[in-house]
Amino acid sequence: MGQGHRLTFDMSATVRHPAEPAPDPAATAPGGRSRPGRARLSRSQLGHARSLVGVVPFVAFVTVFLAIPTIVVAVGAFTGDDGRPTLSNLSALANGYIIDAFTRSILLSATTAVIGAILGALLAYALVTAKEGGLLRRIVTAAAGVLAQFGGVTLAFAFLATIGWSGFVTVFLREHLGIDLYSHGVWLFDLPGLVLVYTYFQVPLMVIVFLPALDGIRPQWREATESLGGSTWQYWRRVAGPLLAPAFLGSTLLLFANAFSAYATAAALVSQGSPIVSLQIRSALTSEVVLGQQNLGKAMALGMVVVVAVVMALYALLQRRTAKWLG
Structure with a gap:
């Protein structure tokens, strides 16, 4: 009686219910001890490896077009003609024409950044007040995304064909209205012309980067201000303004870095002279240079890298502060 009872107990302990899943052999250790986390860990590691494969093209792109050129510029800035380390290239940055080029570049970048911001x-605020998901907002947002990347030789040719010395707008105003756009000089090929051309792609870039911050402003905040007796000026001064200030300043810094590092548009528009530092670098690399200053162009490029790095570091700090309330 006792043995039959024991036999019944053993069989019930080993019989598996039909609804239960079969045990995984890979998760069972020798000797009957189970290892439930091993198969799951392997699948997790496999998924992590697959996700890293998708990052490989981006890492390769950044390495080839950003990291390696930066290293080459940094090493060349501290290398003399004989291949030995030197500081003569950096000391040459104190020359008057190089300082003037950096000053004009900073002035050009700051002016276009402020105007574009x-x-x-x-324009971004006008889009926010429009119907969400409406046709107008989608068209303007798509156009801003395209025009923000519309630069280089194409943009320079567009301005030359429009308001250049022989552009159709210039000719029309001169022949039909008696207005000469170049009565005070050929300004399009100098710093004022670069300000106008750079502003063309700075404005849509500002729309793209500042629109998410405006979308983060909740209508309930304005309603709460009005319910407490606050005016529109008080709402923008005490509520929306402080919240949008970091995003606005950060976007302005991004526009500054975008204009400061631009080259192709200015190179296609300015054929003679080097008013900004990027064109000075072109002149140092493509024309005859003074003996002993072959790496002067790399030293100027290193100076540009330092300026952009400082600006982007400030931009990252402001974006981190904006993300606290935007998220």
């Missing part, structure tokens, strides 16, 4: 912020 103000006009782009106003």
Whole structure:
């Protein structure tokens, strides 16, 4: 009686219910001890490896077109003609024409960044007040995404064909209205012309980068301000303004870096002279240079890298502060 009872107990302990899943042999150790986390860990590691494969092209692109050129510029800036380390290239940056080029580049970048930030912020605010998901907003957003990348030789040719010395707008105004756009000089090929051309792609870029911050402003905040007796000016001064200030300043810094590092548009528009530092680098690399200063172009490029790095570091700090309330 006792043995039959024991036999019944043993069989019930080993019989598996039909609804239960079969045990995984890979998760069972020798000797009957189970290892439930091993198969799961292997699948997790496999998924992590697959995700890393998708990052390989991006890492390769950054390495080839950003990391390696930066290293070459940094090493060349501290290398003399004989291959030995030297500081003569950096000391040559104190020359007057190089300082003037950096000054004009900073002035050009700051001017276009401020103008582009103000006009782009106003346009982005107009899009926010429009119907969400409407046709107008989608068209303007798509156009901003295209025009923000519309630069280089194509943009320079567009301005030359439009308001250049023989552009159709210039000819029309001169022949039919008696207005000469170049009565005070050929300004399009100098710093004022670069300001106008750079602003063309700075405004849509501001729309793209500042629009998410405006979308993060909740209508309930304005309603709460009005319910407490606050005016529109008080709402923008005490609520929306402080919240949008980091995003606005960060976007302005991004526009500054974008204009400071631009080259192709200015190179296609300015054929003579080197008013900004990027064109000075072109002149140092393509023309005859003074003996002992072959790496002067790399030293100027290193200076540009330092300026852009400082600006982008400030931009990252402001974006981190914006993400606290935008998220």
